Amino acid sequence: MLREFRCEWTRLMSRNYILGGIGLMAALGLVVTFIVFFTATADSGVTMPGGPSVSVSTLEAPDGMFAGLKLASNMWGLVALVVWAIFASSDYSNGLIRLLVQAQPNRLRLFGGKVVALVLFTCVATLATTLLVLIASPPVAGATGISAEAWRTDMAQTLLNGYLHLTLAALMWGFVGLFVGVMTRSTGLSIAVGIGYLVVFEMVLTLLLDSGAKWLPGSSFGTVAAGGTDDMSFATGLMVAVGYVVVTLVIATVTFRRRDITA
């Protein structure tokens, strides 16, 4: 599968994907971090629908520097979803899929190479974001009068956990993007479906379902990103999220393997 991976990686390393994927994810992470630090108060601060609020005490906790990323993990994951969806669907919209399948008729290997390349790309994007937040957070905390004392407690473990949780969540959103991209075969449509689901459909469902909303894809991915919430433990959230990923991945793989290429 190395050949397939290298082929996909070459295209992922274009300026468009680096700026639009890694760059946008890192920038979004930084912006959200700045916002929560500058708006947090003793009692509360920035909140996302259905999510916790970020107070000063949250930011002063050992994993406080990741509070912004965790809070906006779904929005951040949406960028991953869009990148994966664009990468999967553009092969169809620009007709490149014809050349790829003709050169490698084993479509499972081709699909595997694409998935591995996207996973690595997302890991790099999350790493870049984590490093930027790590570098930017202490001076921002200092400027906003928030104590960063606790951050030094078991810092390596906190960083590793934060990175793993965020990466897992981003990957899960990415797999949903891959599913949407393969099924729609249209870049515009896949973005619209992805954003429409997160911004409209899941929010409406969250309001309707109340406590049952925690089982929805976005909520479970958010639980993974946060390392667990009051409503759901990390392990339960991970199992639910992996369930969604497995279902979407199986459908996308079977579709990719069996569908006629008429693009």
Add this chain to the structure above:
Amino acid sequence: MSVIRTDKLSRHFGDVIALRELDLELTGPGVIGLVGPNGSGKSTLIRLLLGLIRPTSGGATVFDSPISHPGRYAHRVGALIESPAFVPSLSARTNLRSLARLRGISNTRVDEVLAIVGLLDRSKEPVKRFSLGMKQRLGIAAALLPDAELLVLDEPTNGLDPAGIVEMRQLLRSLGDQARTVIVSSHLLSEIEAACDSLAIVRFGQLLFSGPLADLVSQAGESIEIAPEHPADVDGLAEALRAGGWKASVVLDEVHVSAPVSRSADVNRAAAEAGIVLRVLRPREASLEEVFLRMTGTETGDNGRPATKLEEVA
């Protein structure tokens, strides 16, 4: 050597029949034209052979391997399928390198094929800046990457200027002369005639002809071209010949008579008996275009047929 063999190969898209029990054998090496009106099934046949779609019924082999296992022959085949497809924001070289990596081909070969199609100097430019002709050349370069024994090129002269068309014709000929089999699907019959050794004609998903070009043209039968001394007599001349039992048709200021050249004197005598002196009398060989149009029953090359329904076949 049999390169491609199909056995009652059919492909339906819903109730539309794109290929109908096609039996075809193409042998190489050489340049083979695949021609037919738009919607005749050429692209469907190419996609089936390359493993992009699956047949509804029947089968086919490429290099004696079934098309159900395209992986067995993919490394021996290079293809340009319909319009060239690349990532617009990437350079020509990066696009080709991506494909080369998929095939396990070195970067040296990328530069070689870029040089062959005359794009080496512009290989660092993003493909979005390329003209249609340049993209077409890049598509050919991608097909040449694996140094394949079989090249399948769908409309390779699309978008090329006249000089580019001549170059492409020479390239096709040289590839055919290098013990390769080159299958060229085109609607430009003049190009097929100039570049190909043999051809296959399909219409409504069925084979109309397969064999050497000379055989096809000879199937059209001999004819004699005559012209009266005075152009005004052309209709009268045709009428007089028809009255004498000849098959004659007026083409501009000439009359084409379907008859063997050995009967030229009889044609001349019939004209004289009608009181018309001939200014021109010569044997005439039908062009590929005429033969094609006669066989496919179209005048535009686009058969414009409605979708062939299954119920019409039943």
